[in-house]
Amino acid sequence: MDATSAPHRIPAEMPQYGEANHIFELMQSMLEQLLIHQPQDPIPFMIEHLHRDNDHVPKIIILGPPASGKTTIAMWLCKHLNTNLLTRGTLLGKEFSSVAEEARKQYQRFKKVPDSLLIQLVQERLMEEDCVRRGWILDGIPQTREQVLMMQTLGLAPRHVIVLNAPDSVLIERNLGKRIDPVTREIYHTTFDWPREAEVQNRLLEPEGISEVETARKLLEYHRSIIRILPSYPRILKAISADQPCVDVFYQALTYVQTSHRSNAPFTPRVLLCGPMGSGKSLQAALLAQKYGLVNICCGQLLREAVEDQSKLSELIQSFFDKEMTVPDDIILKVLKGRLDRPDCVHKGWVLHGFPRDLDQAHMLASMGYSPNRVFFLNVPLDSILERLTLRRVDPVTGERYHLMYKPPPTPEIQARLLQNPEDAEDRVKLQTDLFYRNSSELEQFYRQALTLNGDQDPYTVFEYIESGIINPLPRKVF
Numbered sequence: 001m002d003a004t005s006a007p008h009r010i011p012a013e014m015p016q017y018g019e020a021n022h023i024f025e026l027m028q029s030m031l032e033q034l035l036i037h038q039p040q041d042p043i044p045f046m047i048e049h050l051h052r053d054n055d056h057v058p059k060i061i062i063l064g065p066p067a068s069g070k071t072t073i074a075m076w077l078c079k080h081l082n083t084n085l086l087t088r089g090t091l092l093g094k095e096f097s098s099v100a101e102e103a104r105k106q107y108q109r110f111k112k113v114p115d116s117l118l119i120q121l122v123q124e125r126l127m128e129e130d131c132v133r134r135g136w137i138l139d140g141i142p143q144t145r146e147q148v149l150m151m152q153t154l155g156l157a158p159r160h161v162i163v164l165n166a167p168d169s170v171l172i173e174r175n176l177g178k179r180i181d182p183v184t185r186e187i188y189h190t191t192f193d194w195p196r197e198a199e200v201q202n203r204l205l206e207p208e209g210i211s212e213v214e215t216a217r218k219l220l221e222y223h224r225s226i227i228r229i230l231p232s233y234p235r236i237l238k239a240i241s242a243d244q245p246c247v248d249v250f251y252q253a254l255t256y257v258q259t260s261h262r263s264n265a266p267f268t269p270r271v272l273l274c275g276p277m278g279s280g281k282s283l284q285a286a287l288l289a290q291k292y293g294l295v296n297i298c299c300g301q302l303l304r305e306a307v308e309d310q311s312k313l314s315e316l317i318q319s320f321f322d323k324e325m326t327v328p329d330d331i332i333l334k335v336l337k338g339r340l341d342r343p344d345c346v347h348k349g350w351v352l353h354g355f356p357r358d359l360d361q362a363h364m365l366a367s368m369g370y371s372p373n374r375v376f377f378l379n380v381p382l383d384s385i386l387e388r389l390t391l392r393r394v395d396p397v398t399g400e401r402y403h404l405m406y407k408p409p410p411t412p413e414i415q416a417r418l419l420q421n422p423e424d425a426e427d428r429v430k431l432q433t434d435l436f437y438r439n440s441s442e443l444e445q446f447y448r449q450a451l452t453l454n455g456d457q458d459p460y461t462v463f464e465y466i467e468s469g470i471i472n473p474l475p476r477k478v479f
């Protein structure tokens with residue numbers, strides 16, 4: 001007996017609960033910490049870990065060569081995400097810390113801090129309340145592979161690693177214009193980022209070590225070490241070109257750190273495609289069903305099959321078809337429930353389109369326990385919909401579908417006998433489209449995590465957007 005016909009032991013609502021509450025990620029994070037720290041008594045350790053509940057605070061590392069903008073971007077991200085910035089300077093400058101004091105001594109004597117001492121400083125800082133509660137951004141640390149390994153051994157794991165890059169010539173040139181505000185420690189640039197206030201302009205200082213020779217030396221050192229660091233962060237690394245305006249780098253970095261990584265949690269897609277007729281729902285549903293094995297449920301088609309199946313509802317539904325009246329919601333829901341309850345839908349997941357069309361239907365669907373976990377709204381302007389639908393024809397002899405613009409009939413004989421579906425007439429399409437957009441805002445309100453996309457483009461581009469929306473976890477609320 002294959003899985004889709006075996007009696008389903010796990011009730012459908014369990015995976016939904018797990019997904020809605022990120023149970024899998026919660027357990028995975030706790031297990032990682034347990035294995036890293038191997039506490040004597042795991043129970044209190046797990047309780048304390050769960051109480052801390054900081055699995056989604058920012059834990060970011062920004063790496064990059066000198067003058068790539070690490071500190072600039074790190075500062076901007078910190079302000080936006082309300083998290084803590086950790087740099088070598090802030091770590092070494094820490095007061096009331098014997099480790100920091102020892103590190104300062106080492107730096108004063110040897111102009112270098114031993115890896116073990118620096119990482120000890122990082123560990124000490126990351127365990128402080130504000131970093132636990134609001135997360136952290138490490139600017140330019142780790143600098144060596146040894147430091148990476150020490151951090152991993154201590155369980156200091158970032159969730160996102162950003163590596164900035166730009167041609168050395170650009171960086172050497174750029175560093176010459178670097179200026180620092182001694183009061184706020186803000187970073188500026190004589191050409192690219194000059195402060196507006198004259199008071200700030202007058203007090204800016206030229207930092208040490210920004211000469212061409214000095215920058216070139218640091219670049220050499222960086223290139224040697226970075227190739228040994230990056231392989232340690234295979235799945236959480238994002239490279240961003242720093243050879244573009246700061247603000248563009250910032251927005252790419254912000255978008256990245258606000259996406260959750262794909263989790264290994266078992267996930268059964270329950271996809272809902274909403275959009276006016278002709279927006280591409282059926283086409284996209286067919287592509288999803290074909291590629292991911294989802295059950296394709298077109299509400300209209302389901303009702304027609306219910307009539308053909310001679311089911312006990314068939315006469316009732318047929319009577320509404322004959323009177324060209326919409327089938328009542330409760331009858332549609334009965335048919336829909338019958339289909340969604342089948343093991344293939346529960347096991348493989350489904351892609352539903354053509355229902356719900358309004359808020360009442362959405363409430364009814366949810367009350368039956370069929371909440372989609374991915375909702376997409378396909379937006380297509382009316383003129384594109386009219387172009388797609390009103391030029392559609394079908395050959396009554398072969399059943400072949402044509403489109404007078406995209407797929408014209410091959411011969412005049414076929415052209416002559418083509419028929420147009422009355423539903424595709426311009427006035428019908430305009431009425432249906434208007435009806436959809438009258439209800440769509442309430443539906444978008446109801447499906448808070450819905451993703452809206454531009455359906456007026458190549459079908460495969462639309463499909464890529466939908467695919468990415470399904471595979472990737474939904475963006476969390478902003479930190």
Ligand SMILES: Nc1ncnc2c1ncn2[C@@H]1O[C@H](COP(=O)(O)OP(=O)(O)OP(=O)(O)O)[C@@H](O)[C@H]1O
Pocket residue numbers: 064065066067068069070071072073140174175177178179187188189190192193242243244245246247249
């Ligand atoms: N994308 C950018 N375009 C132009 N100038 C930039 C850009 N990013 C940073 N800068 C400027 O380059 C200089 C170096 O920036 P920043 O100090 O942030 O880089 P960094 O990677 O932290 O450097 P270092 O590692 O040497 O501390 C600053 O003057 C900053 O204003």
Ligand SMILES: Nc1nc2c(ncn2[C@H]2C[C@H](O)[C@@H](COP(=O)(O)OP(=O)(O)O)O2)c(=O)[nH]1
Pocket residue numbers: 275276277278279280281282283284388389392455456457458459460462
């Ligand atoms: N250019 C373009 N045309 C599309 C796209 N999706 C669907 N179409 C065409 C194919 C159909 O002839 C027509 C309606 O598509 P459909 O998938 O039946 O729309 P829907 O009524 O199920 O929402 O539009 C699409 O994404 N791009």
